[in-house]
Amino acid sequence: MDSHDVGCLGQTALVIGMRTFWSALPTEGRWLLSTVAIQTLGRGMTLPFTIIYLHEVRGFELGIAGALMSLIAITGLIVTGPGGTLIDRYGAHRVLIVGLLAMIVGCSLLAFATHPAVAAVAVVLIGVNFGVSWPGFNALIASVVDGEVRQQYFGVNFALVNLGIGVGGVIGGFFVNVDDPATFTTVFLIDAGSSLIPLALLLGPLRHVRTHSEGSDDTDATSAGGYRQILRRPAVLWLTLLTFLAMFIGYGQMEAGFPAFARQVAEVSTRVVGLAFAVNTLVIVLLQFAVLKLITGRRRTRVMQVMAVIWALSWLVLGAAGLLPDSLIAAIGVLAFMGIFAFGETMLQPTVPAIYNDLASDRTRGRYNAINSAAFQGGAITGPLVAGLLLGAGLDAWFIGVMIVGSLAVGLLALALERVVPPAANGVAVVSPIVEGTPSNG
Template sequence: MTATEVTARRSRRAWRLSLAGTLVSALGTGLTMPFLLVYLHGARHVPLAVAGVVVAISAVVGMAATAVGGPFGDRFGLGRMLVAGLAAQAIGTAMLALGGDVLEAAAAVAVIAAGNGIAWPALNGLIAGQVPLAEQPRAFALRFGVMNAGIGIGGLASGWIVTLDDPASFQLVYAIDATTTAIFALLVVLGMRGTPGYRPDPDRERHHASREPHERGYRAVLTDRAFTGYLLLVLGICVFGYAQLDGPWAAFATLEGHATPRVVGIAFAVNTAVIVLAQLPVVRLTRHWRRTRLLALTAALWSVSWVATGLAVLPALQGLAADVVLVVALAIFGLGETFFSPVSGAMPNVLAPPHLRGRYNALASSTFPLGNLIGPLMAGVLLGGPAPISWVVLIVIGTALAALGALRLGRILPAHAERAPVEQSAG
């Protein structure tokens, strides 16, 4: 067996391990994802306003960690940064499980956010090193589907474990979450060493020696016009899409649409089911499509989802009819997510030179916590104002503009970034 064949075999094994680790970790995430504010306020007796500040601070910490993790990944290796990030997540989650006062809770949430900010950009870059270019859209989409399946199963299980009257039930799910994250870190350490991307690119010094100082670091990334355009587009998609999905959408549905928490839970379960069932068929259907068309379709579907959400509060729709429309709205949103996932993971790695892959993935990942800072603040002002329906109007306009922006982005993307290469027969 040649050295190339050995490397390819190790890369395939590493990819399978990253997929298994994603599933295991997502099961733990699903147990705890809906409950952070509830846990801090109800079980840890943190005032709701203070708990909100803690969560907001965690977003800032996550962005800072992402910015630092990008250069560290390029310097020390993406696999090593993935292990460090997962270890920090596991430690922070275990800290939450142990209990304590508000400062200890804030520290735990900050450690989790820092770990998350380091781990997930590193994982995206690592997968790009494990999987051939032609197979990357399917790989990123498959990981997204597996992650959602794990979160969905964990979320269902949490309903049988967690009870508001028993703080120990919260501590149990956080302890399980910490354990599953630690297992993922162990899989990376034991199974991925020696695979492409785990350690620094061996040509990194040659790349640096051949480039002018002004072309290094984040400055080199931000002078990439195509990538900067992609960043701005994804930030808009996050602000008017993902950032509106959890808190703002649920608040509008319950307060304006008079939906019960059960209806909200069913809507999110349907959202996850659509992602799991549709992800691979969508990848097969769209494997020859332009990536900017996929981004435009994502934003357009989300715009339709928000229109449906607004329709659900009309006086003509009440009771069961309104509930069905709300569930359909999140189903449409989930379908849009299946068009987004093959692009969001692949695009930074397609545009990035190998020695800057960590920084490209870090900046791409930073759009999510930044969007989660801007989006909920904007939603809070509108939903708390005299005309909450203005929230729907704004996010419909925002996603529609994002769809147009995606089409415009297609004019500046290089040809190799617009279309995924044709897959060769799997070896």
């Protein structure tokens, strides 16, 4: 059997696996999943070019433009906690509608923002949506699917999000032109319009989906567990520390540490950096479902340990690329880093959200997902700060060392988590797909 035959068999198995997964989904789950890539297309068209738009098109100073970009993440982090509580009290449905309306208004304002004050209002509104969308949609997903299907859903959803953002980035790269502000106005309005899709789902096919217990009131939701009480659970505490560190040495470096190291130390071209992000998206889209098949039925904490080793290897490869700057080997090393790192990502995204939601009950699901979101955003905010300090001081080897040690520390945290997390939340007790109507593991 030659390599072509093996590839065909792999593709056939992938198709069969996807069909099995799709058939296990309830109607609401299919609605949510079928529109993910389209929803994120608009975001992909603006995400890589927002700071370029603010600085080069609207003429804001680079420091102001950077501060406005940070304001999105800061607002999201501030809103996440109250958003999780509101989700548990009133349901993800209502909170997500408010967030999507804020996103629509924010993107529309940003499309025409010629003054920093207007742009600040716009990015705050966008940050509000970011703060509630993660816990809101995760709670919505968890209320629709359970067990291994839930884990698969989070993985496939992650791949589709990357696909939408990746394709959107390519389209935006060809379309926007700094000499023509109207092109940027157009992509921001498209980003605003893409939020109409999930809004239509929430007002239509998903309007009856509930993420909180029937008959629960404010007192019930509050007594079910405040943030302090939830974080006292050892499993939640270890998982939150793991999430923060994974984001710190992972996604927190994608927009800062990695491109800075690639340009300043490995001395590769901006084209290579852009191609590396394309490799990242391609690996995730192609491998996510295959990885899901491999990890199904396995301890999620063990999967995280494997991911930690893979990420440590990826940073080692990037460090090696810096030893031969401005060379073909350096370019290959930068591209290889992104491919290996993306392989690790396919193991992280299906497992962490699944554990959070299996630990939660219907009355606390919003807050559990808010803790997950806050840990993610905290790592994504502090990661670039540390990278900037180390690389700015010329401590290139220290930067790579911190990333490798941090990756291995994620594996140790996963080992600690394994000792305290309930077997069902660790993917051990799940023996068959669970569809809508089956009680939650929480």
